[in-house]
Amino acid sequence: MKTLLLALSFALSLSHWASAQTTPVQDVLQNQRALIEKSSRRTIGPAIDALVASGLPQMQNVLEVWQAKEMWQHKADGLFYTATKNADGTYSLQDFEQGIEVGTATATDLKQLKPNSGVRAMIATALVQFQLSDPDVSKRADALNSIARDPEAALLVPLRASIEGETDADILARKMRLERLMSMAFDSDVPTRVAAINDMSGDLGVDFRATLNPILSTTRVVAEIQPDANIAQEVKVGSDTLTRDAAYALLIAAGKAPVEITAEARDAALEAHIEGGRITGLPVAQLSTEAARDRAYDRLVSRGQAAPRVTQADIDASLATYRFFDVYSEPSLAVTASAKAALAASEARVAISRAADLGLDALSLASIYFLAAIGLAITFGVMGVINMAHGEFIMMGAYTGYVVQLFVPNHTASILIAVPLAFAVTFAAGVALERLVVRWLYHRPLETLLATFGVSIALQQLAKNIFGTQARPLTSPAWLDGAWVINDVVSISYIRIAIFILALLFLALFLFIMKRTRLGLETRAVTQNPRMAASMGINPDRVNMLTFGLGSGIAGIAGVAIGLFAKVTSEMGSDYIVQSFMTVVVGGVGNIWGTLAGAAMIGGFQKGVEFLNPSNTLAAQTYMIIFIIIFIQFRPRGIIALKGRAAGD
Structure with missing residues (x-):
């Protein structure tokens, strides 16, 4: 009974094996057998084309298996299969027609097809049509x-x-x-x-x-008459695109003019004909000048021993005989005309889009400078205090956001918590600085500058001691990832958009405080005339303290915003202190609208210089400072001048 089952199994295997030899897929493979076995990039193309042209749906699987080096050939009959290795070391063979097992074979009976990278690339191209x-x-x-x-x-x-x-x-x-x-x-x-x-x-x-x-690619050709081709333009000799030397070089390359005899070639020819210390009867010692060497060379030419020299008259004659044309590689005039017009329209739109993109970059940078400077506009513009530690309040705000994220892993929630907390921390720090240092130095700008500069150094060192010198991450929420892509040229990151909106909110908040609150009214009164304000019951000392704290608190919030895209380090404040002062001074001391205008001017100017000179970012800073120095010579009080204590009245 067991013998009978083995016989039936063997007979069934033979029937499957026999059927595999007559399937349409196998017929196509056998027709291309010689090329498939060789698998050379130079010769395999017709075989791959034949497999694709067969129209058989199984050919996608055949090509994928072949590309993956999983196609096997049975040596005895040359048939192709996929194979699965069994536990006993034999291989089960499956046909490509239905994917069923048609028999087993040993490793010595099979040959694995391993196409090289070039053949696999060609198979990948063919697979595209199926995929x-x-x-x-x-x-x-x-x-x-x-x-x-x-x-x-x-x-x-x-x-x-x-x-x-x-x-x-x-x-x-x-x-x-x-x-x-x-x-x-x-x-x-x-x-x-x-x-x-x-x-x-x-x-x-x-x-x-x-x-x-x-x-629209062209080739420059030389002809006596206009060629019968799709001509882009005729190029005149002596123009910017075709010098006389370049034109004659084209004639030489085209075999239409003799090669010029250079001084090196002339001397080489003379050396080759030295006989007994003489060349054409002339002593070598007498050939020390260019004119003498030319005469000796001309003797060689007259004897047929050297090629004639090309004179300027010969060059002029050759250039006068031939014309030069730029000829399109594309023969159709209609196609090139449409392509030229389409490309011109595309380049015009690209130029407009690049200008818009540059404008968005400038607006983004201006909003960053405005955020960094708005607090300084209060402490310096309104109070007249030169606070060199303003950048460190920005740094403190950024580190506050970092610390909050250590305890609040949700980035959206952490930012919502960090903003008011950064304001509170830097407000308190600003009040402490005003009470301990600044209040004793009012109307003494040099001493105030030196004192606050020392405080800034101390705060930087304190930050290094606490957080180290390595940059710390302040991660933005997921909804601020990516960018708003307007087209293929214009895009702006969502973080920059958020900072721009934040700058507008701060502008509105500042205007509300200054125009609609008691603190704003008292601040404006103290700014205009502190003695008169004091006589009206306003405490200038208290107003100065709160105003300084407000400016410092706004700097802390700006630090959170800036930290979302810039590195958070102990020195990050120094990157913005100079721009902040320039923004306030250029805009107009003590005027929030002037600060906004100054930020727009500085941001736009810096981005413009970077666009014109992208390889040198330091140049933008240098040119910006020069520009501001010149600007202040003509408008020393800034774009929008303000009368009062801050303006020097």
């Missing part, structure tokens, strides 16, 4: 990525065929865009190419401009 319609969205996306990296004319037809049945909106948009780009480059029908170019005219995408550039 464009694969049920798996990720495979369709990978196929589009593969086409975009290495577009080929052969992939245009299957790409178009896959568009109609596409169900995913994002993939459909990518397919349609890629189809337009490939139509420009590879379609054989000129009207179709022109229509594709016109459809995308003015597009900002880098891929669009990269597709147009090869269409």
